[in-house]
Amino acid sequence: MKNSKEEQMPQTDRQKEKYRVLQSQFGHKTFRALQEEAVDTILAGKDLLMILPTGGGKSLSYQLPALLMEGTTVVVSPLLALMHDQVQSLKAQGMRAEMLSSMQSSEESGDIIRRLYAGEVDFLYLSPERLNTDGMRNILSQIRLNYFVIDEAHCISEWGHEFRADYRALSQLRDYFPNVTVAAFTATATEHVRDDIVRLLRLHDATLLQGKIFRENLQITARHRIRDGYDQLTDFLNDHKGESGIVYAFSRKNVEAIAHHLQKKGYAAAAYHAGMPSEERNSVFHDFVHDEVKIIVATIAFGMGIDKSNIRFVVHMSLPKTLENYYQEIGRAGRDGDHADVVLLFSAADSIQQKRFIEMNDDDGYKQHLLQKLTAIQRYATSESCRHQQLAAYFGDTLEPCGDKCDNCLEPDHEKRDITTEAQMLLSTVYRTGQSFGKNYLIDVLRGSREQKILANGHDELTVYGVGEKLSKKQWFVVIDRLLEVEALNVNEHQGLMLSETGLQILKGEQKLLIRSERLNVKAKTVKKSAPESFDYDTGLFETLRGLRQEIAQEQGVPPYIVFGDKTLKEMAAKRPQTKDEMLQVGGIGEVKFERYGEEFLALLQGI
The missing domain is CATH 1.10.150.80 (HRDC domain)
Structure with missing residues (x-):
């Protein structure tokens, strides 16, 4: 194999040529932050790790230098749909791009391999599974390579949020192609994950380019979820009619239910999760990318690296697993740089559910690692400080409060209400009914319901029966959620509520319970304000x-x-x-x- 670092034109000529290519191929007059440094690093034949938020322009950083070099750039990407999307985009810009995958017939694959040998392919997209085969390595060893691109590089680290075993095998690239430059790209990486990427890919004296975490075109809002959150979701979507967006849900069952709800409301929505037949899933993905479906309701299996630029909103219907997951998922909104809204709806029950899954892990060290990450996302959701600033701090960056790009900065002063009396009513009901019933039953007792089960249990004879009729059912759910947040209640394996030591203290009047007043106003809008367009247009x-x-x-x-x-x-x-x-x-x-x-x-x- 010829040395991939052999230059085909003087470096000074390349420097001039990159500006011409930037304009003619990509339609931009200037580089975005860190793009030019990335291009220059690759052109100089140096290894690179670039950590840049989604929408920051990672793709251009590795696509442009390939057009100034002889040979083929191999791009490793984790998802077939994503690779197909990117190949289409490059072809639309007149570039010679192909992918090799199970999606193609043997005839199609054979034709691409023939063109590879003939030097007629500038970009070859491969999954890590395909690259890690002896057959593919043999083909690559016989063609001129200029550099490897490892996209979504955080997948190589088991301390990251989307670890994939096939990515770990990429550490062998140096054994098979010791002289080929490696450029790794990701939108998110803590210091631990960043060190893992450098070590496992065996990057040589790599240039590290890390962009600012702050994405000023994203308006971030987090709200306590009221029951299933459906009313809050549809209220939010009323301001986003005809726009593309993603709604993330915790489970496949939730995904199906929310998609069905939105379809009944007249939205062009579709479900997407790993339990669907692949043909149906691919069809939904195609329809979303082609704007035939406007809203995808999905588990986190959807969207990693999706190239669709006009996603105007991302809604989480429950607490994400980690801040890394959350940042990666909201990054799918506003990739074109235009304003986008991201909304998180959460409840204390989300944390309890996730904690149960974590406790099933046999590795105590990894279990503690996951619990720390869960604590971090809990604090983020319930905090009253700038959300952009918190994200920046988590990823080792610094930022002044955003001013008006998140709900906490827009609403810095929150009135508090004392709900100790209401909490005592609820806690007393939990105690008097035997600490074994769930939320709905307890609220029905408080509100004086004539449900047959309540009458059969004799709970209509309790002193707490009917004392809570002044609060609506939705408001009582908010009170329960607040009690779960301060750990005044525990949940048994059958979803029954039980008093904790803190709950006993509140019940005895030894501790007060406060709540933001707005949380009891269950008709409050999900998002208070949307940013204006950056310029006027017809x-x-x-x-x-x-x-x-x-x-x-x-x-x-x-x-x-x-x-x-x-x-x-x-x-x-x-x-x-x-x-x-x-x-x-x-x-x-x-x-x-x-x-x-x-x-x-x-x-x-x-x-x-």
């Missing part, structure tokens, strides 16, 4: 441009955002370019994209 013209984009995408069989992103269309609707030169001044439109799609958009704009 919304009607934007919709017309979106319609043309959809037609072109359907004709060519590609996702609409591959034609042009929403941000590009908004800029068109604001500037109304009338010539090719004016079109090329719009962000996201380069020479290649204009030749493929620009003429039709220009004709539409000229005709208005």
